Amino acid sequence: MNWKNLHLWSSAAIVFFAGIGYGGNPSWFMQRFFGVLHLPLGSAHILRAIMGIYMGLAVFWLLGTWKEAYWRPATMSNVLFMAGLSMGRAVALFADGFLWDFAVALVLEVSYGLWGLHNLRKYA
Numbered sequence: 001m002n003w004k005n006l007h008l009w010s011s012a013a014i015v016f017f018a019g020i021g022y023g024g025n026p027s028w029f030m031q032r033f034f035g036v037l038h039l040p041l042g043s044a045h046i047l048r049a050i051m052g053i054y055m056g057l058a059v060f061w062l063l064g065t066w067k068e069a070y071w072r073p074a075t076m077s078n079v080l081f082m083a084g085l086s087m088g089r090a091v092a093l094f095a096d097g098f099l100w101d102f103a104v105a106l107v108l109e110v111s112y113g114l115w116g117l118h119n120l121r122k123y124a
Contacts, residue, residue: 005065016058023051082113
């Protein structure tokens, strides 16, 4: 593996397993991490849809590491994904209050977005 692809590989691994966490067993996940004792069926469906989005993007990012023609679009989608998460997380921190777990996630998301931008410039 080369340094150019490390960003996509590590992003894909983190996002893939986060997706499995959300959607693999949504009731357990929500109870364990958020104290939700009863998860409505519609909420479980939403979490499984999020799992699908996360897994699909992770696969696309991995494809970008294997096929040079997909590297740039995969990296661009990764930057947009991380930027979107960062913006939503920042709004939540200001609107809903500070939580360490989510502050750490915000730092990671901003870092991965900036790393992706750096790679786009460096390997253009």
